[in-house]
Amino acid sequence: MSVTETDIRSLGEWFYDFEFPGGVRTNERLSEDLRSIHRDRSMMLDAACAIAFPGSDPASPLSSRRAIDVGCHEGFFSHRLLRLGASSVLGVDVRERNIRKARLAAEALGIDRLSWRVGDAEDLDSVISDGSRPFDLALAFGLLYHCENPVRVLRRIASVTKRAIIIETQLCAESPDESVEWGRAGYSLPARGLFTVIDESKLHPTNNETGVSPLALCPSPGALRTVLSHCGFGAFHRVEPHDDANEQLTRGKRGVFVAVRTDATAGGDA
Ligand SMILES: C[S@@+](CC[C@H](N)C(=O)[O-])C[C@H]1O[C@@H](n2cnc3c(N)ncnc32)[C@H](O)[C@@H]1O
Structure with a gap:
């Protein structure tokens, strides 16, 4: 399907700069900040997939794996998962406008192994009705x-995922506190991570x-590890950014993590 400048502009501003056959682009004026964060996270996603599927072909670590991309926006990282060998990717996003863009971009690029659904990650069980744990990999970028x-x-993401979640x-x-007083003086429970309340009203x-x-709620690494472990994903790795990656990544203000289902690491679902 060929896409015109008018088709692209009718959907508003784009968050990624896709280039379609014929040279039409979705956002040539994307800021260097956004370009670098998309590029560096892509490289970290590649490394994360190799960690999630050890022993796989480094050029195609997701070979024949089914993936879900939750909060997929225009599908930028869903395309990346296909390039890493995934047999299919389902992109889910709560905004219909984002899914319309994702669909347009995939059609313009002639890719048919991507599919899209509008849905809320909090209710993923009502969005996915493909049986028990249909996906080998879930992405939550x-x-x-x-x-x-x-x-x-x-x-919800854990409940649809067989092997690995990449976040x-x-x-x-x-928390600076190693423990929290619990019920009475002299008794405490260990602090296993934090969530900080954020108000995005201005945006x-x-x-x-x-x-x-x-x-x-914005998590600390410890909070992620604890919650994922309770969801059955007991193996937890942090992916290191390259030295010249986006400064938020190198300062540890954002991060990429791989969690692998504990029974999969024992050989269950590898
Ligand atoms: C910051 S963007 C990230 C997009 C892309 N995954 C990336 O990392 O570049 C967050 C995306 O998550 C979507 N989103 C936010 N809350 C959601 C929810 N509860 N369920 C599904 N999607 C959600 C937004 O619409 C948006 O597309």
């Missing part, structure tokens, strides 16, 4: 820190990247 119930989102997120610092609802509500 740029999603959790826009959600007011990130634990619920992780539980990219803004991060808050760990919401005109921005196409925020969550369903302006309220969000």
